[in-house]
Amino acid sequence: MHEHTSCVIVGGGPAGMVAGLLLARAGVEVTVLEKHKDFLRDFRGDTVHPSTLTLLDELGLGEKFLSLPHSQISYAGFPAEDGTMMRLADLTRLKVAHPFVAMVPQWDFLDLLADAGAKESAFTLRQSTEMTGLIREGGRVTGVRYRDVEGKTGELRADLVIAADGRWSLARREAGLVPKEYNTPFDAWWFRISRREGEMEGGLTPRMRNRRFAVPLPRKGYFQVAYLGPKGEDLRTKGIDWFRENVADVCPEFADRVDELKTTDDIKFLDVKLNLLRKWHLDGLLCIGDAAHAMSPVGGVGINLAVQDAVAAATLLAEPLRRGRPSVADLAKVRRRRLAPTMLVQGLQRMLHKNVMRPVMEGRRNGPPAPMVKLFRRFPVLSYFPARLLGLGLRPEHAPAFARRAMEPAGS
Numbered sequence: 038m039h040e041h042t043s044c045v046i047v048g049g050g051p052a053g054m055v056a057g058l059l060l061a062r063a064g065v066e067v068t069v070l071e072k073h074k075d076f077l078r079d080f081r082g083d084t085v086h087p088s089t090l091t092l093l094d095e096l097g098l099g100e101k102f103l104s105l106p107h108s109q110i111s112y113a114g115f116p117a118e119d120g121t122m123m124r125l126a127d128l129t130r131l132k133v134a135h136p137f138v139a140m141v142p143q144w145d146f147l148d149l150l151a152d153a154g155a156k157e158s159a160f161t162l163r164q165s166t167e168m169t170g171l172i173r174e175g176g177r178v179t180g181v182r183y184r185d186v187e188g189k190t191g192e193l194r195a196d197l198v199i200a201a202d203g204r205w206s207l208a209r210r211e212a213g214l215v216p217k218e219y220n221t222p223f224d225a226w227w228f229r230i231s232r233r234e235g236e237m238e239g240g241l242t243p244r245m246r247n248r249r250f251a252v253p254l255p256r257k258g259y260f261q262v263a264y265l266g267p268k269g270e271d272l273r274t275k276g277i278d279w280f281r282e283n284v285a286d287v288c289p290e291f292a293d294r295v296d297e298l299k300t301t302d303d304i305k306f307l308d309v310k311l312n313l314l315r316k317w318h319l320d321g322l323l324c325i326g327d328a329a330h331a332m333s334p335v336g337g338v339g340i341n342l343a344v345q346d347a348v349a350a351a352t353l354l355a356e357p358l359r360r361g362r363p364s365v366a367d368l369a370k371v372r373r374r375r376l377a378p379t380m381l382v383q384g385l386q387r388m389l390h391k392n393v394m395r396p397v398m399e400g401r402r403n404g405p406p407a408p409m410v411k412l413f414r415r416f417p418v419l420s421y422f423p424a425r426l427l428g429l430g431l432r433p434e435h436a437p438a439f440a441r442r443a444m445e446p447a448g449s
C-alpha cells in the first residue's frame with residue numbers, strides 16, 4: 038500500500054520549512070522530508086533580512102525569533118583606499134519595523150519553524166528521511182522514493198513534489214532540469230575568531246589589502262569570517278601558518294588572535310555558486326530556493342530569497358492543492374513571480390564580483406572603484422537602493438491571509 042499526501046517537500050531548509058508551514062496553515066496535507074536527523078549545521082546562511090523578519094511578524098513568530106540570541110547588522114560598506122568608510126547599503130533607511138539583518142544560527146530559525154509546524158495537524162516533518170528518486174507516471178511526477186535512517190525504503194505519492202533540497206538538488210537532477218551557471222571569481226573559506234564586546238558593532242565592513250579579501254561578520258562573542266580565495270584553489274593545502282599570516286595581514290586587528298586557528302580543520306569550505314534554472318517546474322514538480330537558483334554569499338541573501346520563493350509558492354498553490362493537482366500553468370506562475378527579483382539580486386552580485394572582488398583579488402585595487410566611492414559619498418541617499426534590494430527585494434512577499442496569526446509571546 039503506497040502512502041499519499043497532497044504535497045511532499047524534499048528538504049527541510051529555509052525554503053522547505055516555510056513552504057511546509059504555510060501550506061499546512063492553509064489546510065493542505067504536507068510532508069517535509071529532511072535527510073539529516075536535525076538542523077544542526079555550522080556556517081550556513083545565518084543572515085535573516087528585513088523581508089524575512091517582516092514575514093515572521095505576520096506569521097506571529099517575530100517576537101519569539103528576535104528573543105533568540107542574535108547580533109544585528111544595520112549597514113554594509115567598504116573601507117575606501119583613503120581609509121575612510123563608504124556605506125553601500127544602509128538598512129536604517131528602510132521604513133520597516135526591523136531595519137537590520139539579524140544574525141541567528143540557521144538551526145534556531147529552522148527549529149522555530151518546525152515548532153510552529155508541529156502545531157498544525159496538516160504538517161508532518163520526517164527527519165532522517167532521504168529522498169532517493171522521483172516517481173513518474175503517465176508523463177508526470179507523482180511522488181518520491183525515500184529511505185530512512187534504518188534503511189527502510191518507501192514511496193510517497195503526492196499531488197505536488199516541491200524540490201527544496203538545496204544547491205546540489207537531487208530532485209532537480211532527476212527531473213533533468215539544468216541550471217545556467219555564472220562564473221564566480223572566488224570560493225569562500227569560513228572560520229571563527231573571538232570577538233571582544235562592542236567590536237565592529239552594528240556594521241559589516243569587508244577588509245581588502247594586498248590581493249586579500251575578508252568579510253568579518255560580527256556574531257555574539259565571535260566573528261564569523263569569510264576569507265575569499267581564488268575559485269577552485271584549495272587554500273587548506275597551504276597549511277594553517279599560511280592562513281594565519283594572510284588573515285593577520287588583511288585584518289590586522291586579528292593579529293593577536295589568529296592562533297585560535299589551530300588546524301586547517303577549523304577552516305570550512307564554501308564552493309561559491311551562482312546559477313539559475315531556466316524552467317523551475319515539470320508537471321507535478323516545482324523547484325524553489327537554492328534548488329532553483331544558488332546565490333553568491335555577497336549580501337547574505339540566500340536564505341531570504343529561498344523564503345520568498347516559499348511564500349510565493351504557498352500563496353499561489355494553496356488553492357489549487359486544496360482542489361487537487363496544480364496544473365502546469367499554476368506551477369509556472371511561481372517562477373514568473375520570482376524571476377525578476379532573483380535576477381536583479383544576482384545581477385547586483387555579479388556587478389560586485391566584477392567591480393570589487395575580482396580587481397582586489399587580482400591586485401588592481403584595495404577597495405571599490407573610485408567613482409563609486411565618490412558617488413556614494415556625495416549622495417549618501419543612494420545607499421537606500423542596495424539596502425532595499427538586499428533587505429527587502431524587488432517584490433517582497435507577504436504572508437497570505439490564511440497563514441497569518443496573532444503574535445506569540447517570546448518564551449511561550
Ligand SMILES: Cc1cc2nc3c(=O)[nH]c(=O)nc-3n(C[C@H](O)[C@H](O)[C@H](O)COP(=O)(O)OP(=O)(O)OC[C@H]3O[C@@H](n4cnc5c(N)ncnc54)[C@H](O)[C@@H]3O)c2cc1C
Pocket residue numbers: 047048049050051052053070071072073079080081082083084166167168169201202203204206207227306307325326327328332334336337338339340341343
Ligand atoms: C557554508 C555556507 C555559508 C552560507 N552563508 C550564507 C549567508 O551568510 N547568508 C545567506 O543568506 N545564505 C548563505 N548561504 C546559503 C544559504 O544557506 C542558502 O541559500 C539557503 O539555506 C537556501 O535555502 P534552501 O532551503 O533553498 O536550501 P538548503 O538550506 O540547502 O536546504 C536544503 C535541505 O535539503 C536537505 N536535502 C538535500 N537533499 C535531500 C534529499 N535527497 N532528501 C531529503 N533532504 C534533502 C538538506 O539536508 C537541507 O536541509 C550559505 C551556504 C553555505 C553552504
